[in-house]
Amino acid sequence: MSHVSGGRLLVVTVVGHDRPGIIAEATGLLAELGANLEDSSMTILRGHFAMVLVASAEVTAEEAQRALDTLSDDTLSISVREVPHESVQAPVGPSYLLSVHGADRPGIVSTVTARISAVGGNVTDLTTRLADDLYVLVAEVDIPVAADIGALREGLADVARDLGVEVSLRAVATDDL
């Protein structure tokens, strides 16, 4: 297995109608190009296949795009773009799990996450789901050590009351073994 390092870093986005085989086909084309998959995330959003992956490669974004275009059609769209190598930033502080649930209405995500960013908190993972009228948000957030967690919880409780949703912010403890 060849491992490409120091080459180009390509971000590949695949979105469209879900069916079995998309991942195998898309990553198969990338493997043929000698691209090496690094981080990726895939899920199904309201029935739509949604995948973002980061691969290192010697080929250009245009070459990868051309290869992957053989897979795309009017139900599946694929885009490739080159991005700079990012140095992994140290988190601003400990991790918390933010949960929100309640009756659906516009503005829940923006209102709640604005409270997090106002104290310098950073969202590192987020999932939202809507089923019937129930809206659910679960996010992992890093909160700066200097932030006042009590005040943040109060602020979140305030917006939760206004939005008519339930909010909780729980510390994530890791057991090092």
Add this chain to the structure above:
Amino acid sequence: MSWLPALPAGRVREVLRAPAPGLAVPSVTVDPLDPDVVALAADLLATQLASPGCVGLAATQVGETGRLFSLDVTGHPRARTCHGRFVLVNPVLVSASRWEKGREGCLSVPDFTGDVKRATRLVVSGQVPGTGAAVTIETDAFEARAVQHEVDHLDGLLFLDRVAGAHALHPRRVYL
């Protein structure tokens, strides 16, 4: 620790990191009176002590196939029952109940953490290195999680083999 006999001075060993193939090798039953096993028990304790934040170490993690692990959860905030510093040879899980999901990290997988379901009530039996005495340990909470994590190592398993879902694997977040 009361039932741990005096052991020779241990050597700090190199800890394997995934994807080292040795981490997937299941351990084999050993004689707790074998001087090599006693020496390995001392090495595990010495290595554990020399590794910051490390509460337990399985022989597998230092590239040995003997079935023994060291543990010490003394002072850990999430420990309830605590048996202090000990080494258990040929451990066997007798019973496990009250399963709870928790996030754990591992010296051999330093860049990730994962959410893993573990029993919070546990009975494990085994033998004491150097004396061969049979012991049965009843424990809970953090010590129970740690024992299961070490026994998994001895079975050639990492927490990566037990993560609770596709979104249960996390990059390790270390802040200063």
